[in-house]
Amino acid sequence: MDASLPATVILRLCAVKQRRGLSRATIYRKMQSLEFPAAKRLSANGVGWVDAKVEAWPTDRAPDGVRP
Numbered sequence: 001m002d003a004s005l006p007a008t009v010i011l012r013l014c015a016v017k018q019r020r021g022l023s024r025a026t027i028y029r030k031m032q033s034l035e036f037p038a039a040k041r042l043s044a045n046g047v048g049w050v051d052a053k054v055e056a057w058p059t060d061r062a063p064d065g066v067r068p
Contacts, residue, residue, distance in 0.1 A: 009051035010042065016049050020057065 011019070016027060030036035037057060039047035 010040070010048035011051050011054055012046075012048055016054055019054060 013024060013027070016022075017024065020027070022030070027036060031038055037049055037053035039049050042048050
């Protein structure tokens with residue numbers, strides 16, 4: 001394995017919810033409208049998100065339900 005390549009970290013739903021402060025429903029709704037990074041299929045019943053894409057997702061938005 002080439003040590004110069006960065007490792008890709010995959011986050012499961014629980015970690016994504018915790019890092020972004022979003023509910024499961026909101027994450028999937030934003031994925032449907034292409035406002036959130038797409039999940040990658042890990043197995044027949046499992047998905048995960050690339051850590052770098054979740055971290056790069058805009059954080060300057062108001063939380064759902066809160067109007068500026």
